Amino acid sequence: MTDIPTAAGTPPANTRRARDLLAKPWAGTVMLLVFYLIIIVIFTVLSPFFLSFPNLISIGTNASFIGLMAAAGTPLIIAGGLDLSVAAIAGLAGVIVSLGFAAGLNIWVGCALALIVGSGVGGINGALTNGLRLNPFIVTLGTMSIISGLSLVLTGGLTNPLMEDSFNWLGSGRIVGIPFPLILMIVTFAVIWWVLAFTPFGRYVYASGGNPDASRMLGIPVDRTQIALYVASGFAGALAGIIVGAMLGAAAPNAVGGYLLTVIAAIILGGTSLFGGRGSVWGTLLAVLILGTLNNGLTLLNVSSFWQDVTKGAVLLLAVGLDQLRVRVQN
Amino acid sequence: MSDALLMEMTGIGKSFGGVPVLTDVDFGVERGKVVALLGANGAGKSTLMKILSGNYARDAGAICIDGQAVEIKSPADAIALGIRMLPQELSIFPDLTVAENIMLGALPTNGGPVRTLDWRRMEDEAGALLRRLGLDWLSPKTRMGTLSHHVQRIVEIARAMTGNARVLIMDEPTAALAEAEVQLLFSIIRRLVAEGIAVVYISHYLREVFAISDQVVVLRDGRNAGTFVTADTKVEDVLEAIVGNRVGDIYPPHAASDAPRGEMVKAKGLAVPGWLRGVDFSVRHGEITGVHGLVGSGVEMVGRALFGAVPKTTVEAIEIGGRPYRLRPPGAAVAAGMGLVAAERKREGIIPMLSLRENMSVAKLPLFTRGWTVDRRREQETVGSWIQRLTVRARGPEQAIGTLSGGNQQKVCLARWLLGELRILILEEPTRGVDVGARQEIYRQIRGLAEQGLGIIIISSDAEEVAGLADRTIVLAGGRITETFERPTDAAHLMSAASKSAAA
Numbered sequence: 001m002t003d004i005p006t007a008a009g010t011p012p013a014n015t016r017r018a019r020d021l022l023a024k025p026w027a028g029t030v031m032l033l034v035f036y037l038i039i040i041v042i043f044t045v046l047s048p049f050f051l052s053f054p055n056l057i058s059i060g061t062n063a064s065f066i067g068l069m070a071a072a073g074t075p076l077i078i079a080g081g082l083d084l085s086v087a088a089i090a091g092l093a094g095v096i097v098s099l100g101f102a103a104g105l106n107i108w109v110g111c112a113l114a115l116i117v118g119s120g121v122g123g124i125n126g127a128l129t130n131g132l133r134l135n136p137f138i139v140t141l142g143t144m145s146i147i148s149g150l151s152l153v154l155t156g157g158l159t160n161p162l163m164e165d166s167f168n169w170l171g172s173g174r175i176v177g178i179p180f181p182l183i184l185m186i187v188t189f190a191v192i193w194w195v196l197a198f199t200p201f202g203r204y205v206y207a208s209g210g211n212p213d214a215s216r217m218l219g220i221p222v223d224r225t226q227i228a229l230y231v232a233s234g235f236a237g238a239l240a241g242i243i244v245g246a247m248l249g250a251a252a253p254n255a256v257g258g259y260l261l262t263v264i265a266a267i268i269l270g271g272t273s274l275f276g277g278r279g280s281v282w283g284t285l286l287a288v289l290i291l292g293t294l295n296n297g298l299t300l301l302n303v304s305s306f307w308q309d310v311t312k313g314a315v316l317l318l319a320v321g322l323d324q325l326r327v328r329v330q331n
Numbered sequence: 332m333s334d335a336l337l338m339e340m341t342g343i344g345k346s347f348g349g350v351p352v353l354t355d356v357d358f359g360v361e362r363g364k365v366v367a368l369l370g371a372n373g374a375g376k377s378t379l380m381k382i383l384s385g386n387y388a389r390d391a392g393a394i395c396i397d398g399q400a401v402e403i404k405s406p407a408d409a410i411a412l413g414i415r416m417l418p419q420e421l422s423i424f425p426d427l428t429v430a431e432n433i434m435l436g437a438l439p440t441n442g443g444p445v446r447t448l449d450w451r452r453m454e455d456e457a458g459a460l461l462r463r464l465g466l467d468w469l470s471p472k473t474r475m476g477t478l479s480h481h482v483q484r485i486v487e488i489a490r491a492m493t494g495n496a497r498v499l500i501m502d503e504p505t506a507a508l509a510e511a512e513v514q515l516l517f518s519i520i521r522r523l524v525a526e527g528i529a530v531v532y533i534s535h536y537l538r539e540v541f542a543i544s545d546q547v548v549v550l551r552d553g554r555n556a557g558t559f560v561t562a563d564t565k566v567e568d569v570l571e572a573i574v575g576n577r578v579g580d581i582y583p584p585h586a587a588s589d590a591p592r593g594e595m596v597k598a599k600g601l602a603v604p605g606w607l608r609g610v611d612f613s614v615r616h617g618e619i620t621g622v623h624g625l626v627g628s629g630v631e632m633v634g635r636a637l638f639g640a641v642p643k644t645t646v647e648a649i650e651i652g653g654r655p656y657r658l659r660p661p662g663a664a665v666a667a668g669m670g671l672v673a674a675e676r677k678r679e680g681i682i683p684m685l686s687l688r689e690n691m692s693v694a695k696l697p698l699f700t701r702g703w704t705v706d707r708r709r710e711q712e713t714v715g716s717w718i719q720r721l722t723v724r725a726r727g728p729e730q731a732i733g734t735l736s737g738g739n740q741q742k743v744c745l746a747r748w749l750l751g752e753l754r755i756l757i758l759e760e761p762t763r764g765v766d767v768g769a770r771q772e773i774y775r776q777i778r779g780l781a782e783q784g785l786g787i788i789i790i791s792s793d794a795e796e797v798a799g800l801a802d803r804t805i806v807l808a809g810g811r812i813t814e815t816f817e818r819p820t821d822a823a824h825l826m827s828a829a830s831k832s833a834a835a
Binding site: 199 | 635638661662663664666671673680681682683684685689692693694696697700704705707747
């Protein structure tokens with residue numbers, strides 16, 4: 001019934017082959033990769049400082065905390081959820097560590113506490129969205145506001161120092177020449193990719209977002225899957241906050257909050273559907289790097305940060321538009 | 332037929348993807364008459380009416396209004412010609428007033444550069460329409476959401492009467508209405524008919540059809556199967572025309588009736604508020620148990636209540652395989668050996684963007700899980716062998732299931748449960764939107780599963796299907812069992828059992 005022949009009959013073989021290629025699940029990611037290479041070429045031509053190993057490493061390192069949050073946010077959005085509070089959780093995590101440190105608490109105990117609080121907020125998000133069936137946009141908008149407000153209350157809006165050598169290593173230490181935050185981000189992406197690709201849980205993530213009603217009728221634990229993902233997102237937010245604190249040697253209550261939109265933009269740019277059921281972490285990683293590269297390249301070219309925002313928005317619209325075009329051609 | 336036909340369709344043909352749905356169908360209605368259009372599910376009633384109301388384009392045939400050939404290319408064309416269709420589902424705006432709901436298609440405005448709503452005229456015109464339908468007591472200023480269901484229905488009729496409505500198509504207008512409300516609806520239909528409006532009345536409730544219609548037109552398999560003057564016709568004749576005599580063609584033989592069989596499921600007092608009022612039934616090993624009833628009779632809840640998918644389900648006692656069973660949510664029901672194929676495949680069956688493989692294995696992933704991960708090779712082997720056994724036609728296991736035909740999707744939805752151990756299989760409307768070839772294959776598989784000793788429940792509002800497949804059948808109306816057939820029976824018996832006590 002769905003196969004209504006077109007007036008022109010069957011399309012010629014080369015059109016069909018192109019269409020088949022576009023229909024592959026990885027086609028979107030490949031398009032994104034091509035897009036990234038074009039950006040790299042442009043910056044390489046325009047700036048002599050761009051294409052060097054230290055610069056490329058610094059792009060990845062600076063994007064790492066955004067990458068952590070986007071990595072955990074991707075399966076959540078695939079499963080049909082959304083976490084707007086993740087960046088606020090990152091801010092709170094830094095505040096918890098720094099206040100604990102100032103009060104004489106062991107810094108690692110502070111970190112553990114921050115991770116627990118972050119996961120706990122994620123658990124609350126999950127319980128409100130799945131237990132009470134509230135809209136995730138509204139729930140996490142609410143917790144975002146509460147959490148960032150609490151951070152300000154706890155600190156009086158002030159920035160607190162976080163100088164402790166072993167802790168600061170998390171932000172600037174290197175393993176075989178590669179900064180720890182970058183390694184942490186890559187490992188996180190790899191772990192989440194492995195979970196999504198190879199475990200039953202990963203299948204449930206795609207099924208839950210692809211059709212929650214059908215999934216429930218099949219006995220798939222939709223609610224438990226989503227709650228676990230909210231907890232993971234909260235955990236990743238706290239981890240990102242700790243990394244930022246270690247990088248900066250200080251914790252400001254609103255240090256990370258402004259990056260929420262970048263996190264969401266990266267997930268969408270990476271090809272994850274806001275309606276759930278579709279997406280990949282490698283797409284998200286590419287998108288995180290693309291946004292980081294744009295920042296870096298435009299800074300090298302002395303473009304003001306105001307114009308950088310304009311550029312990032314335009315790139316997001318362009319990429320999402322192209323992807324929509326791909327989906328249409330494929331059908 | 333007489334020469335006073337207001338609307339006449341002749342030789343109508345329509346096919347989808349090469350499969351004919353309507354072949355050479357004639358249909359017409361006179362001014363001031365009610366014609367009932369009857370037929371089993373899939374007989375082509377709604378396709379015919381969608382052609383008349385401009386939602387589908389016909390492939391062949393002609394449509395005349397007042398003897399003049401007309402082209403109906405869009406719903407707007409149909410409305411301009413005075414053809415109005417009342418959809419099966421309510422489509423109202425609960426937060427707007429009755430007047431706004433009626434006049435939405437043609438809101439009167441004041442003159443002037445900025446066109447603002449002319450509230451006075453809107454309420455006057457809406458009020459006039461309501462009086463025309465005999466609803467003098469209903470104020471046009473009432474908010475729609477505060478009205479009861481059947482009054483909302485009637486306001487919809489008033490909406491359809493705006494403009495120059497001449498042909499009114501009503502699709503199952505009495506579903507979910509109580510007897511008194513049905514009588515109110517009938518009195519309104521009689522008023523419209525007295526004004527010269529022609530009414531096409533689609534319903535499964537034969538009693539209502541005989542109460543309101545002047546003429547009955549029956550479709551079967553997309554062809555005319557009989558035209559009757561209601562007053563000179565017996566119910567049996569109409570039933571025979573609906574069912575025909577082709578039952579048995581595509582169905583495998585029934586189970587031998589003499590073999591003694593143990594009970595797989597024994598439920599007592601299964602109840603769902605608003606749907607089921609205490610239903611007792613049992614399902615035996617090796618048999619197909621049919622559950623039949625009209626839409627809204629509660630038939631749609633029996634299987635999913637047993638499967639634990641309906642909140643607030645209660646049951647007095649239930650045994651599975653001779654042991655007491657407590658109703659539990661779908662995940663645990665699956666682990667206990669149950670499977671359910673849902674009626675609405677798009678909404679509750681498939682996960683459209685996932686592949687055929689992922690759709691087939693997702694409910695039984697523990698089978699393929701080794702340690703932490705899914706054993707992809709074993710999964711592919713198992714899925715591949717089921718694709719072959721059920722002759723699923725697809726480019727391969729990685730094709731997105733949303734792009735398969737309905738029949739092939741349904742085969743996947745069935746195969747899902749066959750991958751692992753299964754004791755009870757519940758099938759809701761197992762062949763809705765499924766072509767005949769796939770239907771036969773699905774029936775064959777179901778019978779094969781019964782022969783392996785499974786307990787099988789077929790829930791269907793299609794009497795012919797239940798008759799062809801079920802070894803025993805319970806018939807529901809109004810949330811209760813009205814009749815139990817311990818042996819295979821025919822569709823006519825099922826239909827009369829389902830429709831005669833529907834309003835009781």
